[in-house]
Amino acid sequence: MEMRDFRGVRATVLGLGGFGGGVAATRFLATRGARVTVTDMKLKSDLSSSLQQLEGLPIERLVLGSNPVDVLDECQLLVVNPAVNPSHPTLVKARSLGLQVTTEIDLFLQHQRGRIAAVTGSNGKSTTTALLYRFLQAGWNGGRVWLGGNIGISLLEQVDQIEPVDWVVLELSSFQLELLRERRFRPEIGVLTNFSPNHLDWHGTLESYRRAKQQLFAAQRTDDISILPEELECDEQWRVRGRRHVAGCADGGGDGAFFFESQLILRTDHGRREDCVRVEPSSRLPGQHNQRNVAMAACAAWLAGADPECFAEVLKEFRPLPHRLQCVAQGQGLQFWNDSIATTPESAVAAIRHFSGRAIVLAGGYDKGQDLSELSAVIAEHAVGVVLLGQTAGLLKKQIEGQNERGIPLVMAGNFREAFDKAVALRDCGSVVLLSPGCASYDWFRDFRQRGEDFERMAREWSAAE
Missing domain, CATH: 3.40.50.720 (NAD(P)-binding Rossmann-like Domain)
Structure with a gap:
């Protein structure tokens, strides 16, 4: 009740x-x-x-x-x-x-009157949520646009100001979705950025984690919109009731949003409605994973009524959220990139591949029970050096050593100051120092923000000393 x-x-x-x-x-x-x-x-x-x-x-x-x-x-x-x-x-x-x-989000949903566009996923959900909010702000004039949820903004104190015509853009974590199970939460637009093992220390099993994410779509009706990543287009475990759309980098011919060179293709109603806009890649959103985030957000915003002609201008002005693959300092021949939000192996893999052949990587952290084998393989193949941190350092070291055919420097650190110093000591190996841990921060830090802030401070101090 x-x-x-x-x-x-x-x-x-x-x-x-x-x-x-x-x-x-x-x-x-x-x-x-x-x-x-x-x-x-x-x-x-x-x-x-x-x-x-x-x-x-x-x-x-x-x-x-x-x-x-x-x-x-x-x-x-x-x-x-x-x-x-x-x-x-x-x-x-x-x-x-x-x-x-x-929960706080449940209290909000009980009292709010707006239209909900909700975003979840194992990686990229904050960037996608922020982009969706900005696309709607710039390209839709049917009411106000609100931003809240796991992105760090609670709308509870503004709940009485939200009108039925307004769009409310929410980022939702698997924890929040699990605790909304009994509510039968129903967003008009649901966006899943991707899915990979995460938070197994909290959910217990991969299946339990998947069920939590699937709550985003579980109560949708046939006239609602479900947006999934291209790799799940034919996955039987991700059936949805809503109008299914797919977003990503490759056009499979169905409804959704896709990139073709510098063109963003938007399609719905079984191909009967289509838009195409020119969108230049943004240096502030590097990597294919960010291109997918843009496609996800653009698809949702377009289907919510936004004019896609504004999307290119939004991307020119968009500032990445803190700790998400940001260049935070440069000096003495090095660039320092803060990707502390990379708390899963998959997100770190994307960043390391983007800097292939250039990056000295700081990797490792709290052990959430994830499979780190792909992260180890990508480090061995694409990094020019690696400094290992936290609880998972030993496991990563063992896995990387087993496939380190290029003989990249591989060192371990007992604290973050030592890790940073060892990374810059390897500057003859590469031009980028990349903090992309692929693991949570809880063994050494309060959260990923503190880890990223410490990295930024050290990077700026070191760069200024040249």
Whole structure:
């Protein structure tokens, strides 16, 4: 049962976090009269930014550094941070007690009135989401366009401003989709950028991870739009009810968006409607994987009503999101590229191939249980040197050594400062130092942002010292 009136409701927020959703849910509930308890395993010093945003709010209880069982005493509504594992004892107990369990994105969907275009995928979803938002802003004038979700923006506090004609562009993670399973979430436009093993430490199995992603399409109707990557066009595991479109770099003749040289081809209604616009490659969005992101976003925006003639201009002005294959410094004969968002082997593979024969790669990190064999093979084939980091360093070293026919330098580091210094010490081997770890950051860092920020700082300091 959905709650509309929160006055006097005892609500517990499990996981304040530092990414915005926990703060937004807390503010939303407290300003609507709920009696809010907030709990997080992190300490006050780790949550200072989030806590500042709660100042002045009537929070009844704040518990940091632990999740005591009594946070559920008299609780009527549990709001779960998407990063909280389904097996978390507090969440398990809440379900056994029959408590209503929700999330920040679920609260938003309960109260928003706009039209939803949602993006998910193992890689590229933030860039695709941001591009879709910009394409709609520039090329559609039927209402306002809103951006939110896993991209780091909560729309809860603006939810009452969203009108039925507006487009709401959401990035959704597998965690968020899994927790929306019971809601039967239905976006008018659903976009899957790609699919490869990820977050198996959270989902448990590849099949469970796939089912979470498939929630994007599960409740769609036959008049909704489903956009899939070209490699899944004929995959029986990805059947959809909506009008199926495919986006990518090769035109297979069906509906969707495709590149042919510098032309972006847009097609729908079984080929009865087609547009073609000239789109020059952007140096700010290098690599074939970014070309696919552009095709995905353009397909969704066009089908939502945007004029494709504006797409080329948007791409000229588009600034990549932080930590996504950005050149952040150059000096002393080296360019430094920050791709810290590459927390999966597939995303790192794309970046390393783009810089084939030029890159000294910083790779490795937290072990999420992923298969790293392709990453190791691509490093051995395309990198000119590699510095290995974190928990997966030993495994990567063993795999690369078994196929290092070119004899590229292969070194390990005990901390990130050492890793950076060892990478620049290899500058005679190549012209690019590429941070594209292919693994999560949690063993050495708070998150991928901190890892990327540390890399940028070191790169700028080193470059300025020439």
